[in-house]
Amino acid sequence: MTSTRILTRRRLGATGAQHVPARRRRRTRGFVQVAGSVAADRLHLNSYGHAYLWFGAALIGILFYLALAAQVTQSSYDITRLQDQQRQLVAEQDQLRYQEVTLHAPAQVQQQAAQSGMQRAAPTAYVPAQQVAIDLQAPAGAAGTDATPLWERYLAALFNKVGGTRDVMAAGRH
Amino acid sequence: MSAGALGKRAPRRVEHVIGARWRILALLTIAALLAGAVWARLAYWQVLRHVQLSAQAQSQYHELIELPAVRGAIFDRNMTQLVVNTTVYSAFVSPDQVAARDRERVATGLSSVLGVDKAAMMQKLESGSKFAYVLRRFPKAKADQLRALKLPGVGLEDETQRSYLPGIAAGSSLAANMLGFVTYDGQGQRGLEQYYQKELAGTPGYISSYRDLANREIILGTHTHQDPINGSNLVLSVDANVQYQAEQALADGVKKANAESGSVLIMDPATGGIIAWADYPSYDANNFNHTDPSLFADNVSSYLYEPGSVMKVVTLSGAMNQGAITPDTVINDPGVLSVGGYRIYDWDHRNHGNINYTYVLAHSLNVGAMKAMLAEGHAACYSYLKGFGLTQPSGIDVAGETSVPLPPQDQMSDSQYATTSFGQGIGVNMIQMLAAVNVVANGGKYAPPHVVERVGTTINPLLLKPQRQVITGATAQQMTAMMENVVQHGSGWTSRVKGFELDQAGKTGTSQIPVNGQYTLDVWASFVGFLPAKHPKFTMIVVMRKPHYPGSNSDWTLNDGYLTAAPVWQKIAQAMVVDWRITPD
Incomplete structure (x- = not known):
C-alpha cells in the first residue's frame, strides 16, 4: 500500500525534475591562460615577447626532461651495478657451499684423518654368544669320493679341451 | 569555297574532340593503373606481409629474457650434499674494441691470469673480429683477478655448473656412474641426472619488456614476468x-x-x-x-x-x-x-x-x-x-x-x-x-x-x-x-x-x-x-x-x-x- 502522502511527494518530485532549468556551463579559463594574459597585460609584451616567453618555457621543459632522463639513466646504472653485485655474491655463496660440502666429503675426511695419523679400527669388541665351532682357516669344502673311472675323466677333459664334444662346459663352479 | 572550307573544318574539330577524349581516357587509365599498382603494393605489404613484418618490428623493441631455474641438488640418506651448483665464468674479447696500443697489455693480462697462449691471443686481437671466446668455464677466483685488471674489450659471462664430490682418486668423482653428469646446456646425461632431468631441471621463467632505440628498458612499458620454478631436490637411499x-x-x-x-x-x-x-x-x-x-x-x-x-x-x-x-x-x-x-x-x-x-x-x-x-x-x-x-x-x-x-x-x-x-x-x-x-x-x-x-x-x-x-x-x-x-x-x-x-x-x-x-x-x-x-x-x-x-x-x-x-x-x-x-x- 502506498500512502497518499508518498504519492504526492512522488508527483512533486517528478514534476520538479521536469521543470528544473538546464544549468548553463560557465566557461572557465585555465590558470595558464589567466596567468599568461595577466602577465602579458602587466609586462606589455609584444609578439616577440610572447615568442621568447614560449621559447623559455620550452627550454625549461627540455631541461627538466633532460634532468629526469639523467636521473633515470643513473638509476638504471645503479640497478645494473647492484644486479652484477648480487650475481657475484650468489657466485661466492655457491663457492662457499661447495667448499663446505667438500669439507664433509668422505674423501676429504679420509685424507685429513690420514694426515692426522688416524686409522680405521677393526671391530674387536664383539663377544659372540658361543664359541665358533668351525676352522676359520679351512679352505673350501673337500671333494667327495669320486668313483668315476680315471680313463673316463681324462677322456672327458680331453674332448672338452679340443671342443670336439657337444657337452656344455661345467663352468658354474664356486 | 568558303562553304567547302567550312565543310572540311567540321570533321577536323570532331576528330580533335575525339582525340582529346581518347587522350584523357588513356591518361586516366594510366593513372588508374599506376594507382592500382601502388595500392596493390600497399595491400601486399600491409595485408599479406602483415604478420611477418609486425613480428620483425616486435623483435626489435620487444625483449624476452629467460630467467633460468636453479637445478635441484642431490642429497644422500644423511643429507650430505652430493651435487652442488657452482658459478663458473667464460671470458670473451671484442678485438675490434681493443685499440692497437692496448693489444699488448690485453694479451699479457689474459695469458697471465688465464694461462692462454700470448702469441695466439695477439693474433686473435689483431684479427679485428667482433667476438671471440678466450677461455670457457673457469672458477670465480680467476674471474676476480681478470676483473681487477680492467682490460679494454674483455668481458665475463657467468654460467652455472654442476660440481660433484671428489672420489677416491684425482681422476674420479664420488658415485659418478650412478649420478651421471649435466652438459653445458643443462641436459642431464646418464644416471640419475638423466632419469630425473625433468624434476631436477625445473621450469625456467621469463621477463618480457620493451626497449627504446638506445636499448634502454622503457619503464612504463608493459611487462610480463613469470618467476622460474626451481628444480626439486632428490634425497637418495645412498650413504x-x-x-x-x-x-x-x-x-x-x-x-x-x-x-x-x-x-x-x-x-x-x-x-x-x-x-x-x-x-x-x-x-x-x-x-x-x-x-x-x-x-x-x-x-x-x-x-x-x-x-x-x-x-x-x-x-x-x-x-x-x-x-x-x-x-x-x-x-x-x-x-x-x-x-x-x-x-x-x-x-x-x-x-x-x-x-x-x-x-x-x-x-x-x-x-x-x-x-x-x-x-x-x-x-x-x-x-x-x-x-x-x-x-x-x-x-x-x-x-x-x-x-x-x-x-x-x-x-x-x-x-x-x-x-x-x-x-x-x-x-x-x-x-x-x-x-x-x-x-x-x-x-x-x-x-x-x-x-x-x-x-x-x-x-x-x-x-x-x-x-x-x-x-x-x-x-x-x-x-x-x-x-x-x-x-x-x-x-x-x-x-x-x-x-x-x-x-x-x-x-x-x-x-x-x-x-x-x-x-x-x-x-x-x-x-x-x-x-x-x-x-x-x-x-x-x-x-x-x-x-x-x-x-x-x-x-x-x-x-x-x-x-x-x-x-x-x-x-x-x-x-x-x-x-x-x-x-x-
Whole structure:
C-alpha cells in the first residue's frame, strides 16, 4: 500500500525534475591562460615577447626532461651495478657451499684423518654368544669320493679341451 | 569555297574532340593503373606481409629474457650434499674494441691470469673480429683477478655448473656412474641426472619488456614476468660414506685381481633402496668433456653377465618353496648329468656320491642344481625366475638399464633350463641379480630396487606399494641357513667378517665368458651375501670382470669368486659394520 502522502511527494518530485532549468556551463579559463594574459597585460609584451616567453618555457621543459632522463639513466646504472653485485655474491655463496660440502666429503675426511695419523679400527669388541665351532682357516669344502673311472675323466677333459664334444662346459663352479 | 572550307573544318574539330577524349581516357587509365599498382603494393605489404613484418618490428623493441631455474641438488640418506651448483665464468674479447696500443697489455693480462697462449691471443686481437671466446668455464677466483685488471674489450659471462664430490682418486668423482653428469646446456646425461632431468631441471621463467632505440628498458612499458620454478631436490637411499668405502675397496680389489673392471651394489634388504653403487674404473663427472666416453658406461645396470652359481640360490629356493626338495633331501651326484642330449659336469668333474642340498649349495654343484630344477619342473622353474625378477628389467630409477628377456617358457629347451639352473646361458644385470637374492634376505618378499627416496617433499611411490611375496618366509629362512653354511663350511669362507662368522650368509659365483659361442678361460667372478643373516642390514653383490689373479696362468681357478670378489665384499662389509654399528644377533 502506498500512502497518499508518498504519492504526492512522488508527483512533486517528478514534476520538479521536469521543470528544473538546464544549468548553463560557465566557461572557465585555465590558470595558464589567466596567468599568461595577466602577465602579458602587466609586462606589455609584444609578439616577440610572447615568442621568447614560449621559447623559455620550452627550454625549461627540455631541461627538466633532460634532468629526469639523467636521473633515470643513473638509476638504471645503479640497478645494473647492484644486479652484477648480487650475481657475484650468489657466485661466492655457491663457492662457499661447495667448499663446505667438500669439507664433509668422505674423501676429504679420509685424507685429513690420514694426515692426522688416524686409522680405521677393526671391530674387536664383539663377544659372540658361543664359541665358533668351525676352522676359520679351512679352505673350501673337500671333494667327495669320486668313483668315476680315471680313463673316463681324462677322456672327458680331453674332448672338452679340443671342443670336439657337444657337452656344455661345467663352468658354474664356486 | 568558303562553304567547302567550312565543310572540311567540321570533321577536323570532331576528330580533335575525339582525340582529346581518347587522350584523357588513356591518361586516366594510366593513372588508374599506376594507382592500382601502388595500392596493390600497399595491400601486399600491409595485408599479406602483415604478420611477418609486425613480428620483425616486435623483435626489435620487444625483449624476452629467460630467467633460468636453479637445478635441484642431490642429497644422500644423511643429507650430505652430493651435487652442488657452482658459478663458473667464460671470458670473451671484442678485438675490434681493443685499440692497437692496448693489444699488448690485453694479451699479457689474459695469458697471465688465464694461462692462454700470448702469441695466439695477439693474433686473435689483431684479427679485428667482433667476438671471440678466450677461455670457457673457469672458477670465480680467476674471474676476480681478470676483473681487477680492467682490460679494454674483455668481458665475463657467468654460467652455472654442476660440481660433484671428489672420489677416491684425482681422476674420479664420488658415485659418478650412478649420478651421471649435466652438459653445458643443462641436459642431464646418464644416471640419475638423466632419469630425473625433468624434476631436477625445473621450469625456467621469463621477463618480457620493451626497449627504446638506445636499448634502454622503457619503464612504463608493459611487462610480463613469470618467476622460474626451481628444480626439486632428490634425497637418495645412498650413504656417501659407504659409497666411498665401496669405491675404495673395489679399486683395491680390481687392481689386486688384475681385473678388467669391477662393480659393487649394496641394497637395503627391507626397502630395496640402494646404499652404494660403485664402478671401477670410473670417471670424473666434473671433467666429463675430457673423459673417454667408454668410461661413461655404467656396468652395474647396463652390463649383462651370466651370474654363475649365485643363481643356485634362486633355483634351490624355488624348488624348496615348491616342496620338491628340502635342505636335507639326499641326491646322488656322480659329477655329470645328461640333459637334452648334453652331458653337463660339476665344476670339478668329480663324483660326489650321496649328498644333500645344503652340501650342493656349499660346494656349488651343478648336478644338484639341475636335479632340483628337474624335481620342481620347467613350469615352476620359469615362474620362479619371473617371481625373482630375472625375466624383466628391474625398473630401477637410473637411466640406462639393459636386460635381455628370457625366451617364452615353451620355447626354452631342456638344456637351457639345465644351464639356467646354475647360472649359465642366462644374461642378467647386477641389479636384477641382487634384487633376486635380496628376496631371501627380505623374508621371501621382492623389494623393488630404487635409488631415490624422495623427490622434493614427495616420497617415492615405490616405497608405499606392498611388496610381492615370492617365496614363503619359512623357505627364505631355510635358504638363509644354507647360505650361512656356504660361508661357514663352503666356498664363501673368504668373506667372513670378524664377529659375524656364524651370522652371515653368502654365495660365490664364477662363470666363464663366452666368445663366439665358445666358453673362454676368462670369467665373471662374483659374491653375493647379506649380514647379519637373521636380521640383515644390507645385501651386497660384488662382480669382477675378467680377473687375472697372480698365478692364474697356471691355475685358472685362482680367478674364482671366492678369491677375487669375496675379499672385496668382506672389506666393505667390515667397514659397514663399523660405520653402521651393526652387531651380531
